[in-house]
Amino acid sequence: MLKLLKEIFRTGEATVKYPFAPMPVCKDFRGKPEHRAEDCIACAACTVACPANAIQMETDTAAGTRTWSINYGRCVFCGRCEESCPTAAIRLSDDFELAVGSKADLTRKAVFSLAECACCGKAFAPAKEVDYVARLLSQSARSAEEADRLRLTVSTCPACKRAQDVHQIARMGIGRQMNKELETTP
Amino acid sequence: MNVPVNPKTLVAEMPPVSTSEQIATMKKALLKNIQRSAYVYRVDCGGCNGCEIEIFSSITPVFDAERFGIKVVASPRHADILLFTGAVTRAMRMPALRAYEAAPDPKIVVSYGACGCTGGIFHDLYCVWGGTDNIVPVDVYIPGCPPTPAATIHGFAVALGLLEQKLKAETHVEAAGETAALPHPDIPYALRVRLEREARRMAGYRQGRAIAEEFMALLEGHAHMPGSFTLSECMMEAIAEERDPRRAEIIGRLVDVVQQAIRGEAA
Numbered sequence: 284m285l286k287l288l289k290e291i292f293r294t295g296e297a298t299v300k301y302p303f304a305p306m307p308v309c310k311d312f313r314g315k316p317e318h319r320a321e322d323c324i325a326c327a328a329c330t331v332a333c334p335a336n337a338i339q340m341e342t343d344t345a346a347g348t349r350t351w352s353i354n355y356g357r358c359v360f361c362g363r364c365e366e367s368c369p370t371a372a373i374r375l376s377d378d379f380e381l382a383v384g385s386k387a388d389l390t391r392k393a394v395f396s397l398a399e400c401a402c403c404g405k406a407f408a409p410a411k412e413v414d415y416v417a418r419l420l421s422q423s424a425r426s427a428e429e430a431d432r433l434r435l436t437v438s439t440c441p442a443c444k445r446a447q448d449v450h451q452i453a454r455m456g457i458g459r460q461m462n463k464e465l466e467t468t469p
Numbered sequence: 470m471n472v473p474v475n476p477k478t479l480v481a482e483m484p485p486v487s488t489s490e491q492i493a494t495m496k497k498a499l500l501k502n503i504q505r506s507a508y509v510y511r512v513d514c515g516g517c518n519g520c521e522i523e524i525f526s527s528i529t530p531v532f533d534a535e536r537f538g539i540k541v542v543a544s545p546r547h548a549d550i551l552l553f554t555g556a557v558t559r560a561m562r563m564p565a566l567r568a569y570e571a572a573p574d575p576k577i578v579v580s581y582g583a584c585g586c587t588g589g590i591f592h593d594l595y596c597v598w599g600g601t602d603n604i605v606p607v608d609v610y611i612p613g614c615p616p617t618p619a620a621t622i623h624g625f626a627v628a629l630g631l632l633e634q635k636l637k638a639e640t641h642v643e644a645a646g647e648t649a650a651l652p653h654p655d656i657p658y659a660l661r662v663r664l665e666r667e668a669r670r671m672a673g674y675r676q677g678r679a680i681a682e683e684f685m686a687l688l689e690g691h692a693h694m695p696g697s698f699t700l701s702e703c704m705m706e707a708i709a710e711e712r713d714p715r716r717a718e719i720i721g722r723l724v725d726v727v728q729q730a731i732r733g734e735a736a
Contacts, residue, residue, distance in 0.1 A: 298533045299619075301619050302623065302631075306619045323649065324649045357583055357586070357587040362675055371682075372649070379613070382636075383610050384634055386586070394643060396643055414649075422654065
């Protein structure tokens with residue numbers, strides 16, 4: 284009996300104190316993905332990376348908004364979103380207490396506004412993304428004019444860029460040059 | 470069987486099991502003064518068994534759910550709480566419903582794991598119903614893939630009304646003039662990309678980014694610090710302080726990348 288008691292005291296208590304005391308988690312624990320919407324540029328890299336489609340994005344060009352949403356109920360805590368985020372806006376935190384009574388509480392949303400094309404005025408990409416890319420490019424631009432040109436290029440929608448390319452090619456007169464070549468070649 | 474099909478998910482829409490008002494009030498009364506153990510019956514609706522392993526580890530002596538009277542029982546007829554795991558495959562729908570019907574009212578239904586909550590990674594698979602709540606009314610959702618034993622205990626506490634849920638639905642709306650900060654504006658963009666690429670190549674995506682971030686903070690610190698230190702001296706010091714030889718090797722490689730960039734060599 285005494286021997287048993289001694290053994291028990293020697294072993295101590297194995298049970299964690301969890302609900303009454305905070306639970307320490309190990310380093311690199313992958314808990315709830317924490318999204319800092321202030322740093323997010325709504326580039327949709329995380330939505331592409333997410334294998335479970337927990338992170339989704341909906342673009343509403345009529346209202347000029349893009350809505351980012353995460354469903355913690357569908358998340359598999361793989362951390363691909365954290366890996367792919369260019370601005371480190373999404374981070375897997377230590378938080379694991381995610382149980383909820385209603386399913387609506389499992390989703391989190393962030394609404395971003397869309398930028399208008401510098402040419403045609405139609406909404407085409409999130410304003411924050413356009414601004415971020417423009418600043419990033421002007422950081423490595425050689426001169427102020429180049430920075431301005433780059434800023435104009437990134438704030439033009441793909442359709443307008445294509446149209447401008449066509450105009451430029453027409454101005455260069457490739458057809459005329461080709462005809463000339465054909466005339467001169469025997 | 471002629472049932473309406475949801476064209477979005479291509480899954481037949483079964484009428485959900487409804488509970489009467491009487492049962493709802495009974496459930497409230499049960500939760501208010503449950504002065505006994507809560508017996509749990511575990512229904513596996515086609516999961517990968519990850520959730521089962523975590524459930525069993527939460528009743529081991531380390532987490533010891535039984536100190537709160539939470540006990541796993543072998544029959545749904547003994548159960549107060551039904552724990553549904555898995556994405557509810559087509560074949561497991563009827564057995565799950567039978568277990569649900571066999572449990573005496575009032576019963577608490579807990580949806581366990583990412584698959585139980587919404588179907589998880591299998592949500593759009595042709596052979597699953599995608600979540601427990603598509604077949605039975607659910608009281609508490611415990612997300613996680615799988616939920617850790619501590620998360621399981623928290624979920625049970627929420628189910629029994631002992632703890633409040635921490636998560637709340639939130640919507641952030643972009644404020645006017647909100648901009649994302651450029652990371653490391655002092656380091657040229659091309660160099661930053663090369664550093665991140667090299668660190669990620671050597672240490673994997675997650676750790677690589679962490680190491681690259683640390684290294685760039687060091688670089689910036691060096692740039693701001695007036696003094697007689699040269700770059701290589703400062704970095705050698707950082708490498709010497711590093712106790713993990715693998716990290717030291719990666720930092721050494723990053724120093725090489727910086728020096729290559731300074732000499733103007735291509736990557």
